[in-house]
Amino acid sequence: MQFGVLITNHGKHSDEKLAIAVATDIVQIGADASGQQAIDGRKLENRIIGIMEGYFTRVAQAEHDGIAANGTAHLSSDPAAVYDALLDDAVANIMAAIAESPFASWFTADHAEAYVRKSVGKWLSNSSHMHRDWFARHGKVGNGTDLKVSDRHDSDCEHVKRWIAAA
Amino acid sequence: MATTAVATTQKSELFQATHNYSTTISLASTTGTSGQFTLTVSSVAGICVGMAASGTNVAAGAIVASIDSQTQVTVSKAHTGTVSTTVTFTADSFKLLLIKSGPTRTFDGTQTNVGTPGTGSPTATNVGTDEASGTGYTSGGLALTNSGPVSTNPTTSAAVSFSNTIQWTGATVSTTAAVIYNTSVKQGASANGITANASGSAINRVASVHDFGGTQSVTAGTLTLTAPTQDGTTGLIRIN
Numbered sequence: 334m335q336f337g338v339l340i341t342n343h344g345k346h347s348d349e350k351l352a353i354a355v356a357t358d359i360v361q362i363g364a365d366a367s368g369q370q371a372i373d374g375r376k377l378e379n380r381i382i383g384i385m386e387g388y389f390t391r392v393a394q395a396e397h398d399g400i401a402a403n404g405t406a407h408l409s410s411d412p413a414a415v416y417d418a419l420l421d422d423a424v425a426n427i428m429a430a431i432a433e434s435p436f437a438s439w440f441t442a443d444h445a446e447a448y449v450r451k452s453v454g455k456w457l458s459n460s461s462h463m464h465r466d467w468f469a470r471h472g473k474v475g476n477g478t479d480l481k482v483s484d485r486h487d488s489d490c491e492h493v494k495r496w497i498a499a500a
Numbered sequence: 501m502a503t504t505a506v507a508t509t510q511k512s513e514l515f516q517a518t519h520n521y522s523t524t525i526s527l528a529s530t531t532g533t534s535g536q537f538t539l540t541v542s543s544v545a546g547i548c549v550g551m552a553a554s555g556t557n558v559a560a561g562a563i564v565a566s567i568d569s570q571t572q573v574t575v576s577k578a579h580t581g582t583v584s585t586t587v588t589f590t591a592d593s594f595k596l597l598l599i600k601s602g603p604t605r606t607f608d609g610t611q612t613n614v615g616t617p618g619t620g621s622p623t624a625t626n627v628g629t630d631e632a633s634g635t636g637y638t639s640g641g642l643a644l645t646n647s648g649p650v651s652t653n654p655t656t657s658a659a660v661s662f663s664n665t666i667q668w669t670g671a672t673v674s675t676t677a678a679v680i681y682n683t684s685v686k687q688g689a690s691a692n693g694i695t696a697n698a699s700g701s702a703i704n705r706v707a708s709v710h711d712f713g714g715t716q717s718v719t720a721g722t723l724t725l726t727a728p729t730q731d732g733t734t735g736l737i738r739i740n
Binding site for chain 1: 504636638642643665666667669670678710711712713716717718719720721722723724725726727728729734736
């Protein structure tokens with residue numbers, strides 16, 4: 334029944350931080366884990382972080398490009414169109430990394446890959462929402478804590494009002 | 501302080517069909533005759549009695565009164581015109597609010613109602629001034645999107661969850677826990693201080709309390725809550 338909590342001060346979650354969240358979701362190392370298995374788990378986490386960081390960068394770039402091209406109208410576009418295009422590739426790369434790890438046999442069941450897909454999809458969606466929310470509510474674009482005021486923002490625009498009202 | 505728990509009242513209210521976590525269903529090409537109460541749909545799968553129905557010429561406030569066949573439902577109010585459109589069936593609306601750092605009250609399974617968040621003394625029927633506040637946080641919290649209950653692992657269990665991103669940006673706020681509550685009118689209010697609307701129906705009933713294990717603070721930044729796997733072991737709200 335516990336929520337996970339991810340916090341970043343003075344800006345957005347960085348691509349690396351989001352990647353760490355995915356890796357932590359997939360490779361759940363017990364607090365008391367030790368020995369070779371814990372080391373192998375950390376190695377797999379690091380591989381997943383390396384894989385996912387690039388996908389979060391691509392989500393950020395797509396969101397920034399959309400805002401630059403369409404301004405506030407970008408808020409009404411389907412965010413899934415951005416991250417769904419990356420999902421299959423990201424999951425395949427993670428599953429390949431797992432297959433090369435000592436934990437390959439732990440992930441052979443169908444529901445294991447489904448879990449990976451759900452986690453990756455959830456965090457790509459969170460990332461997309463985060464970029465749009467910072468733009469809609471605060472008129473800011475950029476990555477991590479390197480945020481800038483966007484000249485494409487218009488607080489009177491219906492797209493912005495709808496976005497804020499939806500919450 | 502808070503203790504993660506399903507509200508005890510919700511447990512009993514589940515047996516009264518007071519909380520419906522079903523996902524929203526939109527059915528294209530739904531038809532109905534002006535002045536009548538029945539709707540012909542492509543399938544009644546997933547539709548429950550009590551769900552709100554909305555669409556062009558479906559009366560405002562109409563709810564599903566009965567399931568008549570595999571392709572027909574009856575709603576509670578007569579159609580205002582010929583229905584030939586997509587009709588949306590919506591279950592209850594849930595929200596999530598944050599509890600401030602150092603609340604005066606211990607939030608746990610005895611919390612029955614969020615009352616008037618941000619206002620009044622905290623009690624079992626009112627979160628009151630124990631709700632978090634700060635830049636980027638709106639009193640009452642965020643709306644949640646039902647992802648629907650599922651039977652899940654272990655196979656004897658069921659769990660519910662929510663599909664939308666629970667996130668605050670540009671936020672400066674400190675919190676120790678979250679409360680999920682039902683904003684839909686499903687039950688008559690009793691006289692024990694439960695917040696009621698003008699018709700005397702209970703609103704804002706608590707579903708669950710989720711402790712964060714300590715104070716979580718964000719400064720001019722991003723706060724994201726992520727729901728656990730929707731299963732019988734870790735699900736947010738579950739029956740084993």
